[in-house]
Amino acid sequence: MTDCIFCEIIKGATPTDKIYDGDNFLVIEDIAPVAPIHLLIIPKRHIESLLQLQESDIVLAGQMMKYTATLADKYNLSNKGYKVVINTGKDGGQIVPHLHYHFLGGKKISDK
Ligand code: 5GP
Ligand code: ZN
Secondary structure (H helix, E strand, C coil): CCCCHHHHHHHCCCCCCCCEECCCEEEEECCCCCCCEEEEEEECCCCCCHHHCCHHHHHHHHHHHHHHHHHHHHCCCCCCCCEEECCCCCCCCCCCCCCCEEEEECCCCCCC
16 A cells, blocks of 8 residues: 555655554644644554454554553543544545544544
């Protein structure tokens, strides 16, 4: 997958600061933040969306979800809270076809 912007970032072809760089997923700041804290949690393996998630990806998906609590701690959001959004497909508003969790915080985010 060479035409995937997130795979390019993961390969290092597009230099991007990493908030976290683990074995199986990484965290970066969104280039166009819609909240004071807007991070993207991205698996290193190209998974197009939740629709392509395999049984064998469930541990990874859970680890990415669990990592949101670590991010909340890092950004002092544990008391205030935060929102995790996973856009899926056209109607879900997914633009980048590589699974990612949006981590949004630092203000009240009311959209469901
Ligand atoms: P989606 O709508 O697919 O759920 O969200 C994709 C997100 O990726 C958008 O919020 C967009 O701002 C972000 N994004 C797109 N290209 C880049 C990029 O090259 N670098 C970073 N850091 N974020 C990006
Ligand atoms: Zn990709």
